[in-house]
Amino acid sequence: MRAVEAAAGEHGWMVNARAGLRGSFLAVRAMTELAMPVRCAGCARPGAPWCASCRAAVGQLPKAGRAAPTPVPSGFPRTWASAPYEGAVRRAIVAYKDEGRRDLAAVLAPLLREAVVGAVGATRGTAAHGLWLVAVPSSSKARVRRGDAPLEALARRAAYGVEGLVQAPWALALGRGVADQARLDHRARAANLSRAMCADPASAGRTVVLVDDVVTTGATLAEAARALRDAGCSDVVAACVAATRRRTTHPRDGVDRAGERRTGGIGRRVLPPVRG
Numbered sequence: 001m002r003a004v005e006a007a008a009g010e011h012g013w014m015v016n017a018r019a020g021l022r023g024s025f026l027a028v029r030a031m032t033e034l035a036m037p038v039r040c041a042g043c044a045r046p047g048a049p050w051c052a053s054c055r056a057a058v059g060q061l062p063k064a065g066r067a068a069p070t071p072v073p074s075g076f077p078r079t080w081a082s083a084p085y086e087g088a089v090r091r092a093i094v095a096y097k098d099e100g101r102r103d104l105a106a107v108l109a110p111l112l113r114e115a116v117v118g119a120v121g122a123t124r125g126t127a128a129h130g131l132w133l134v135a136v137p138s139s140s141k142a143r144v145r146r147g148d149a150p151l152e153a154l155a156r157r158a159a160y161g162v163e164g165l166v167q168a169p170w171a172l173a174l175g176r177g178v179a180d181q182a183r184l185d186h187r188a189r190a191a192n193l194s195r196a197m198c199a200d201p202a203s204a205g206r207t208v209v210l211v212d213d214v215v216t217t218g219a220t221l222a223e224a225a226r227a228l229r230d231a232g233c234s235d236v237v238a239a240c241v242a243a244t245r246r247r248t249t250h251p252r253d254g255v256d257r258a259g260e261r262r263t264g265g266i267g268r269r270v271l272p273p274v275r276g
């Protein structure tokens with residue numbers, strides 16, 4: 001009996017200690033929230049992590065459509081995307097990937113899913129030997145910096161339940177180190193990624209839906225598709241959350257024509273120029 005009481009007492013102490021710790025944690029969090037109120041990832045307004053007006057803006061986007069950069073890199077796969085890479089969607093993607101806002105998967109996964117469904121629809125007849133979903137690999141530096149693989153997680157969530165689609169995250173890897181693409185122009189990106197990826201030989205004969213967050217110059221998707229085709233894939237298509245429009249300099253007057261060219265299929269309306 002004494003042992004039971006001792007155990008109960010010990011257990012009670014642990015429960016009290018845990019309750020105390022949780023209480024302290026909640027108090028600290030409440031104080032942090034008072035000092036730094038929750039802000040919307042799309043527009044930075046205080047009050048909600050994803051506000052009603054950003055939700056409405058995303059809800060009004062047109063259906064996912066074909067997307068291709070200008071110029072189109074050699075070997076660029078047929079690609080679908082759900083939004084222009086700007087405004088609230090752009091800020092949400094950056095916050096999701098690089099600012100730890102993994103809760104935004106709830107906002108981004110439905111957009112990616114729409115693009116995945118569009119891409120899968122284009123593979124009818126080519127997927128006799130299996131349809132694989134493969135996220136483009138991120139560099140080991142990026143993995144270490146982030147501590148996880150947010151694109152793979154988003155791809156899993158977006159493709160969950162899509163009929164016939166098998167998740168195959170192992171199918172594609174970076175075979176060598178690459179520099180951060182963010183500050184490179186389209187030629188430097190293509191050179192940086194040239195033959196950088198390798199595909200699992202088991203992908204031979206499969207049809208692959210590649211997944212990336214954003215289409216920019218198209219160099220990443222073109223290299224991923226090259227590696228998969230070299231491994232014997234029968235068809236490669238791609239799906240992205242968003243697509244950017246390229247800044248181009250007019251050859252005659254040198255004027256920056258940002259926004260004059262739209263990425264194909266993204267929206268059926270005139271959009272403001274991409275900034276930044």
Ligand SMILES: [Zn+2]
Pocket residue numbers: 040041042043044045050051052053054055
């Ligand atoms: Zn907002």
